Amino acid sequence: MAQRATNLFSLARQALSHHRNWPRLWAAAEPRRHYQAIIIGAGGHGLATAYYLVREHGLSDVAVIERGWVGGGNTGRNTTIVRSNYLWDESAHLYEHSLKLWEGLTRELDYNVMFSQRGVLNLAHTVHDVREAKRRVNANRLNGIDAEFLDRDGVKAVCPGLDVSPTRRFPILGATWQKRGGVARHDAVAWGFARAASRLGVDVIENCPVEGFLIDNGVCKGVRTGKGEITADKVGIVVAGQSSVLAGMAGFRLPVTSHPLQAMVSEPIKPVVPCVVMSGQVHAYVSQSDKGELVLGAGIDRRNGYGQRGSFPVLEQEAAALLELFPAFSRLRLMRSWGGTVDTCPDASPIIGRTPIDNLFINCGWGTGGFKSTPGSGWVFAHTLATGQPHPLNAPFSLDRFTSGALIDEHGAAGVAH
Amino acid sequence: MSTDLFRIPPELASPLEDIDRAHPVAFRFDGKRLRGRAGDTLASALLANGVHLVGRGIKYHRPRGIVAAGAEEPNALVQVGQGTRGEPNLKATQVALFDNLSAAPVNVWPSLKFDALAANELLSPLMVAGFYYKTFKEGPASWWDRVYEPLIRRAAGWGKAPPGPDPDTYEHTHAHCDVLVIGAGPAGLSAAKAAAESGARVMVLEDDARPGGHLLARPRRVDGRPGHQWAAETAAALAAHPEVRLLTRTTALGVYATAHVTAVERLTDHLGPGAPGPRQRLWHIRAGRIVLASGAHERPLVFADNDRPGIMLAGAVGTYVHRYGVLPGRRAVILTNNDSAYETALALLDGGGSVVAVLDTRREPSGPLVEAVRARGVPIRAGYGITGTTGRGRVKRVWISPLAEDLSPRIAETTLDCDLVAVSGGFSPVVHLWSQGQGKLAWDDRQACFVPDPARPAVEPISVAGAANGCFELAEILAQGANAGAEAARAAGFTAKATTPPGVEAPPATPPAPIWLVPSDKPPGEGVGKHFVDLQNDTTAADIALAAREGMTSVELMKRYTLAGFGTDQGKTGNINALAILAHELGKPIPEVGTTTFRPPYTPLTFGAMAGRQVGALFAPERVTPMHDRHRARGAVFEDVGPWKRARYYPEGGEDMDAAVARECRAARQAVAVLDASTLGKIEVEGPDAAAFLDRVYTNTLSTLGVGRIRYGLMLNDDGRLMDDGTVTRLGEDRYLLTTTTGGAATVMDWLEELHQTEWPELDLHLTSVTDRWAVAQVAGPKARDLLAELAPDMDLSAQALPFMRFVEGTVAGLPARVFRISFTGELSFEVAVPWSVGGALWDALFKAGGKHGLTPFGTEAMHVLRAEKGFIIVGQETDGSVTPLDLGLDWALGKKKGDYIGRRSLARADLARDDRKHLVGLLTEDPGEVLEEGAQLVDDPDQAPPMTMVGHVTSSYMSPTLERSIALALVARGRQRMGQTVHAPLADGRVVKATIVDPVFYDKEGKRRDG
């Protein structure tokens, strides 16, 4: 399928024929019998993996198998915060690699993913917060990541709508500021990767649930799906909230628990929040979409579950937290709320690498914060599948760290892990 | 002030009219002063004044008017009120009119009449679905952030956020009922009646200010009376019933697990600003059974340029005529695919309007309503559609044409002049809450709508009745309601009798003949006209076709690509058309395409109502100690620690923090000082297995601790990381008192309860939080004993009688007290605990007696300095979830001879036994006056380019008044093997501070001072 780049001119050209000749974003595909590599899950991570497998590692024969529709999992449900200011070196290097890919992604994919580097504030409300914030800023800086500590006035200058008065229940003492962080249009990321992968010959197969694995003597030979058996040299599981279910099908266990995580948007209003604002102390995070909606994320529902459905009190808490930061938003209105299922790891860091089954690989455990790593995660996972070995960037994120104890605990460090 | 020219003359008014003509209400819209009547909505008042143009479309800024009469309104969004009570995006159809209401259009510039961005329409061939993904990439990458996105952001969004905090209050309330009825139309009222008669506790929620549903806007007879009268009487009887609670102006918003329903009651919105009491009340209702009687929404027909002001839903037009006495137009054209719009024609005629023609997309409309309209001399054109419209600011003329059999494009045959187009495409049951309760939908081919599928019931206990169930015949609606109410009561354990539903007079409700896209002269997207599907997002039929062409074949993908259904109306009117058009494009039947998920809330909900009282100081209630007032009186500066306010330091005579802290530290080291330590978590563990339990949760052995003795204990998590620390005192054979960190108290309590309840329920013990049972004063310093001896003459506090890490009970200052010899400062120190209620008295007594000893209060900051001088850790400061006791040099606290404890196995894992782990060390800067930044990262080679190899970080750092130089604690890789070596801290300001690694205990290494 020969396609020219999309831009204003192609739009204009297509307009002449009333847009009748736009091709499909990604080709409709039915499974073939065998692939070099099968990726399970057409979320951003799975699609990015397929894309880089072809683009970086020269595979020619790759399928992404999705039980529903492209981007219908957490990729299309998240609050799209992108940043790389993680504390620990292992995380910082991985997320920063991803952030660098984000910076070129619209061009790489020839699809506008609307990556908006409007900056991310992580607020500090207590003496303890300030200490931790400075620690992170220092670590980020020395890791080559842009990071700044802003005092109260600095925070006000970046986000005038925040109430920084010292009389608030949790006054704002300062914040970390990553200017290169921001948000992106989540659906466009999934569509852009699907389109780009499809153009490189990847089969993106929707409505095709994986129901089991073909495992022979500890070696994975393929998958059983709603559309029949498909064999493959290598299989990668990238199914976020369903990870433990798929691992169960393959006969191994993961230290991963699935929880509902909700998000919500307000009615669209004129711009009032110019950057991303996060606070671990009051537990709120908010940004404003290009449509004008305030995008708000809640904390996880404590109970476990695979249903993409949370409970209302969690949202009430989130609203209260929002009003602690922005008391003026009380008369704005919640327009829509929804839930995803997040795959949380005990140390709040992902698992990217091999499994106890040969030729079966897994990329999961991103929990509440994996959107930001979409390109980076796909990039390192593609390397891992293609070479059979983790890339140095993801080597620390192996499943055996739970045996060795080499955890990468981002809980305390991240505050709100988004 | 103009008058309401389009108000129907009183002599022609409908018997259903529900406004108070005697009470004029002055209001403003778009700066103009207008007048409505009490009982009006903003929409009905605007229409009464002939105002149709109320807004502009989001993309092309085409003029837009009022479409509906309720929550489903897609267009008429307005900003109501001013200043901190200003509220964006309210639907004019839902705003009750009150005196001096002031409303303005949103997102228009410079004005509603002349909107500059209407020029966008010229670009509309480019602005198709998803165009922004394909463009705005031109130029350097930075143009997105600098040029394109700011333009998009400025153009997007409707109204404006208020400039300051909300002056109004909101509240939450909880209720339980046997049967919850949602909707008080005929179905809901008869359900509630049947359920109430069984004795069940019933709640009824009605969005409208009045119960009655469509009986309020359609002439019907029920039980020999006018329908609205039957509704009023039934509602009054229900309201009088002791077990029934009927709430009007209350909207059910969501259904959550365990039959948890949320609803918002608008208490004062209709009264205007400043009305007393909370503004809105959020209800949390737990229902035994839910009867959903939420009715149906009329859907529009999609035709070319169907978005002009004056093009309205036919049912809404009927409502404005009957209920509000308003004639939305004098010369109406009606476009319909079903009989219901004929009632609107009759209403308009009765109200003094004229009907130019009824265009019926059906080939052979028939039936009593059709005949009644025909009999009034209205031309009925069967098999006709509208192929286009004109009119700036208001529809003026429509182009019409007979429909081709295959619905292929048709050139207009003729035109009709009009000032109103009333449209009906049939009805969509309001199934949102059913779907939220996890019920599935089935496609009803006859009614051409999605209905609750009885074969695939909801997970939550919901049954559906009336129009919400796809039932449109009034007699059947009443019967279904009564049945559902009785069934629900029975399911909730009551005996409900079968009732005979009342007789009714109503026109037959014939099903519509579906038509999803009325063809014009060209296929959508190819002619000049636009076929709007979602008016709020300016999504057209052409956009949906493009989405389908580009592979957005799932309805969810189409929604996301075209934004159909993403507006503040959540597609209540437009969604069905969108998915039907998608189905057509894909060549699939509608049910195979399915609906998008119905997401809560049903209508938008203020964040204020969500937060309720949990705002300001009540966001997270502050906890204070009984000595708090004393600290305030001394001018203490407080800090937040967990939920507590703790005194950080007590400045005197203009001192800054450093000076105050230095003074407080010196007092503790040289004389005596006192800290309010009441906030530390305290947990009593009592029972025959208390000792065994504690041996499992602490690294130390506690079963061997003698009664009256104290031990410092560490608690690890499963991963072997330090989770909390504190002291353990054995109060008795079976009774221990634990202390925790201030911030960790609740976590530790939860953790212990979880372990006890889920891991070792066989252990016989119980846990009690006693944090706010005991107020604690920590008296520290060489003169501490002298001071206390004076206050506790009956107690022997000598080193022999009460050695370090011992505990004794007695009387201090006449108060029952527990005295602990614990030291976190390294000085001779007593922690005196008295009942919480007399903490203040203890504090006062200490100061009364302490003056001559130089007693000085010290805050958390001095406490931090004093403990750092001694190398004592603070959990959360020296630890961060990665640190083990071995890292901290606390090996001595790990019981070697005891059995298993939590974290023990993990401590033996490869990574935790690594010899290059980070160790707790002390740091001394080269320049003794330089206080390192806490959180500074440490490197060996300061000249390395980033990413640099970091070997550790500074955890605590202070100017030590005792040592008269700066000191710091740090975690440094292999630190214990690197004593005397240098590390570097490259700071943000570009300076690099050099420091030497030293032992973390800076002061009194031998521990001589703690005994005084």
Ligand SMILES: Cc1cc2nc3c(=O)[nH]c(=O)nc-3n(C[C@H](O)[C@H](O)[C@H](O)COP(=O)(O)OP(=O)(O)OC[C@H]3O[C@@H](n4cnc5c(N)ncnc54)[C@H](O)[C@@H]3O)c2cc1C
């Ligand atoms: C409410 C919410 C807010 C969030 N906010 C942020 C944020 O602000 N920033 C951030 O960085 N991250 C955020 N996240 C996390 C982020 O969304 C995820 O970590 C990330 O999107 C995961 O991407 P993925 O491609 O791995 O998973 P997904 O997008 O979930 O894709 C997994 C796919 O696997 C498919 N699948 C599952 N089982 C099968 C099967 N048996 N066969 C075939 N296919 C299957 C699913 O249908 C799904 O499409 C948030 C998440 C949620 C839910």
